[in-house]
Amino acid sequence: MKQSLLSFLxxxxxxxxxxxxxxxxxxxxxxxxxADVVEKNMPAxxxxxxxxxxYRVARDRFFGHMYRIPxxxxxxxxxxxxxxxGYILTNNxxxxxxxxxxxxxxxxAKYPATVVGKDVHTDLAVVKIEAxxxxxxxxxxxxxxxxxVGEFVIALGSPFSLDSSATLGIVSQKGRSIGLLPFEDFIQxxxxxxxxxxxxxxxxxxxxxxxxNTVIQTAGVSDGNIGISFAVPVNLAMNVAESIIRTxxxxxxxxxxxxxxxxxxxxxxxxxxxxxAQRAGLxxxxxxxxxxxxxxxxxxxxxxxxxxxxxxDPATLTIDRNGASLNLRIVTETMPTPALMLRE
Numbered sequence: 001m002k003q004s005l006l007s008f009l010x011x012x013x014x015x016x017x018x019x020x021x022x023x024x025x026x027x028x029x030x031x032x033x034x035a036d037v038v039e040k041n042m043p044a045x046x047x048x049x050x051x052x053x054x055y056r057v058a059r060d061r062f063f064g065h066m067y068r069i070p071x072x073x074x075x076x077x078x079x080x081x082x083x084x085x086g087y088i089l090t091n092n093x094x095x096x097x098x099x100x101x102x103x104x105x106x107x108x109a110k111y112p113a114t115v116v117g118k119d120v121h122t123d124l125a126v127v128k129i130e131a132x133x134x135x136x137x138x139x140x141x142x143x144x145x146x147x148x149v150g151e152f153v154i155a156l157g158s159p160f161s162l163d164s165s166a167t168l169g170i171v172s173q174k175g176r177s178i179g180l181l182p183f184e185d186f187i188q189x190x191x192x193x194x195x196x197x198x199x200x201x202x203x204x205x206x207x208x209x210x211x212x213n214t215v216i217q218t219a220g221v222s223d224g225n226i227g228i229s230f231a232v233p234v235n236l237a238m239n240v241a242e243s244i245i246r247t248x249x250x251x252x253x254x255x256x257x258x259x260x261x262x263x264x265x266x267x268x269x270x271x272x273x274x275x276x277a278q279r280a281g282l283x284x285x286x287x288x289x290x291x292x293x294x295x296x297x298x299x300x301x302x303x304x305x306x307x308x309x310x311x312x313d314p315a316t317l318t319i320d321r322n323g324a325s326l327n328l329r330i331v332t333e334t335m336p337t338p339a340l341m342l343r344e
Contacts, residue, residue, distance in 0.1 A: 037154055037207040038166045042106045043137040045156045045200060047163055048090055048113075048127065050075040050098035078157035078200030079103065079127060080209065081138045082241065086111075086129030089241055090199030091214055092118040095125050103129060106164045117244035121182040121252070123214055124237055125199075126244045139201060142208030144187065144233035145308075149173055155191040155213055155229075157200025167192040176230060177300055180215060185304045186230035187211045193229035202231040212237050239310055253309045254335035257282060259299040265289060265320070266299055280330040283321065290318040306332060 024032075077094030081087065088103065095101060101113045111129045118125035129136065147153075148171065155167045169191030176186040189202065193213050202211035211231030240250045256275020257268050266288040271277050288296055291305040292315060306315065314331050 033205060034152075034154060034168060037203055037205060038156065040207050041139055041201065041203060042156060042164055042166075044081040044139045045106065045164070046079045046081065046088060047104040047158045048077045048079045048088075048094055048199060049102045049104065050077075050095055051100040076158065076161060076196060077198045078196065078213070080156075080199070080201040080212070081136050082141065082209065082238070084135045084138045086113075086131065086134070086136055087116070087241070087245065088113070088127040088129070089201075089212055089237060090125050090127055091212065092120055092123045092125045094199045095127060101127060103127065104163070117248045117250075119240050119244065119250040122232055122236065122240055122250070123181055124212065124232060124240045124244075124250075126241050139203070139209045140207060141238060142204055142206070142210040142234055144174075144210045144235045147171055147174065147187065147204065147210050147233075152205050153187075153189055153191055153210065154203045154205070155189070155193050155197060155200060155231075156203065157193070157197035157213060159192075159194035159196040161196060165197075172228070174233075175301075175304065178215070178230065183303070183307060184300075185233055185236055185307070186214070187233055189229055189231065190227045191229060192227075197229075209234050236308060239308070243311075251311055252335040253306055253311055253313070253332035255280075255282075255306060255315070255330050255332060259288070259302060261297075261299055262287075266296055266302055268319075276330050276333050280317075280328045282317070282319070282328060282330070285321070287320040288317055289320055289325070292316050293318070 077090060079088040079090035082089050095115050098115065101115060102110055103113050104110050111131050113127045113129050116126040116128050151171045153169060153171055157165060159165055169189045172188040172190050174187055176188045177184040193216050197213045200213045201209050202213055204210050211234055213229060213231045216229045243251045256272035256277040258270040259266050260269050264287055268282060268284055268286045268288065270284050271282050288302055290296060291302060296302050309315065309332050311332055311334050314329055317328050317330060319326050319328060
């Protein structure tokens with residue numbers, strides 16, 4: 001009986017070994033998931049090559065005349081297809097000044113492209129492949145508002161001309177402002193992003209586009225990554241891109257106020273005449289406490305909340321007026337050109 005029981009236990013142990021060995025560990029499952037995302041989305045990532053012209057000023061050493069010498073400059077960045085008919089999102093600084101644009105796919109296919117439009121405030125641009133009769137792979141659009149600090153993200157692009165590169169990191173923080181652009185709402189990540197990654201996609205672990213890689217923090221290190229990079233959130237990027245496709249430019253949402261951070265909060269210093277804010281009843285001296293129920297304690301947070309919307313979207317501002325709390329509903333409109341300098 002004892003021998004029979006011992007034989008039974010030994011047989012069970014031997015049977016258990018191959019079962020445990022066949023079960024993938026957590027690292028393998030995670031690695032496979034990341035590799036699947038990269039494999040699925042790399043065909044939608046392109047290298048953007050540009051040619052531009054600049055002039056070098058020279059002086060004739062005999063007669064002293066000044067003249068300009070044209071020089072051809074080559075540039076390179078990254079981009080991502082977000083529509084199957086050939087629309088590509090990238091950074092404005094990738095295509096700025098370009099006279100010729102070419103996109104190169106992961107499989108080596110090359111196509112000429114044209115710049116549809118750009119926006120300097122968000123450093124975004126839309127490029128369109130000229131082959132209109134072809135369908136291209138495109139990424140799935142995610143939701144950057146639901147992205148959480150600590151989530152894993154994947155950056156794709158072509159750093160230092162190393163095409164089809166992938167790096168992994170986490171979301172370090174959201175809503176970052178670093179003083180580089182007129183409007184900033186960056187996703188901060190520690191994914192390795194370097195020169196040439198600009199304009200490439202930032203993806204979540206489900207393979208959805210959550211940002212456009214835009215800038216790195218070098219802290220004095222020439223062209224190097226120190227683990228801090230920034231991406232434009234996809235929700236803002238898609239608003240800008242759709243506006244550019246529709247009108248050729250970003251129609252910035254606007255309510256028409258001048259703000260200043262004071263001791264008791266974000267105070268409205270002035271209300272533009274015949275603006276959405278005036279029609280909604282906002283007054284100079286009102287203190288903004290919240291937008292759509294979300295508390296705000298800085299002008300940038302109010303600005304960010306408005307810019308995330310499309311033209312015609314409403315916003316409810318909770319204000320303090322002489323000690324009384326009021327909720328005012330405002331519908332955003334397109335910012336008029338003379339008001340581009342308003343901090344809103």
